[in-house]
Amino acid sequence: MSLNPPPPTDDLQGATRASMVFERLREDILEGRLAPGEKLRIEALETRYEVGASPIREALNRLISVRLVEQFERRGFRVAALSRDDLLDLVRARRLLNEVVVRESLVHGDQAWEDELVLSYHRMWRCPMTLAEGQTNREWEVLHRRFHAALIAACPSKWLTDFHELLFDASDRYRRLNVRERDLAHTRTEHREIMEAAVSRDAPLAVQRLNDSIDTLLSHADSFAPLSPLNSVSSP
Incomplete structure (x- = not known):
């Protein structure tokens, strides 16, 4: 007989609702549907996501921990503000972290890791970045994230890969604001060069190509004020 009985059904349902709200809130922030500096009122979020206050608060606290x-x-x-200084700090932190996580992944990656990286690139390559209406293609964003996760998947340090994910989300807010201005052919070339350097186990080149792609975020650095205005959350 188990000495640890399963948690009550209500607890499981609450955890599931909180996770759902976390993912939807996170995506709304990354996509800019909730603007930097925007107030997040519990009552408005309850209506927006059709859940009670408890999962909303739990999701918000989780998003605080990842600085969104x-x-x-x-x-x-x-919503966490965007600023030029924050972007510069993020880019520097990501460049420094890549020197470790990418190199570690290339050292420890086996054939299965290599196959998954190549496959994740081809899936992303086949998917359009934007929809016909000019909107962000959610499918491409998911595949893009999977590609970068696959690149560092063989790094043996969970602490480092978790920190990489946190920085990726934080800087992704800046990238998505300007995704419609990106050249699809150039973006494909960027990621192909990263993938080819990685499978060739050329760590210095893989890190350089990845950092070059991150540096493109800086082209819009001066467009961000020190602090974003604080507004009320819009009606759902």
């Missing part, structure tokens, strides 16, 4: 949401005035929440 900020707390202010004790109990208030808002």
Whole structure:
């Protein structure tokens, strides 16, 4: 007989609802549907995501831990602001981290890792970045994230890969604001060169190509003010 009985059904349902809200809130922030500096009112979010206050608060606290949401005035929440200094700091942190996680992944990656990396690139290559209406293609964004996750998947340090994911999300907010301006052919070339350097186990070149792609974020650095205005969350 198990000494650890399963948690009550209500607890499981609450955890599931909180995870759902976390993913939807996270995506709304990354996509800019919730603007930098925007107030996140619990009542409005309950209506927006059709859940109660408890999973909303749990999701918001999780988003604070990954720096996509900020707390202010004790109990208030808002979308984390974007700024030039923050972007510069993020780019520098990602460049430094890549020197470790990419090199470690290339050292420890086996044939299965290599096959998955190549496959993730081809799936992304076959998918359009934007839809006919000019909107962001959600499918491409998912495949893009999987490609970068596959690149470092063989790094044996969970701490480092988790930190990489945190920085990826934070900087992805800046990238997605300008995704419609990106050249699809150039983006494909960038990622192909990263993939080819990785499967060739050329760590210096793989890191350089990856860091070159990150540096493109800096072309819009001066467009970000020190702090974003604080607005109220719009009606759902």
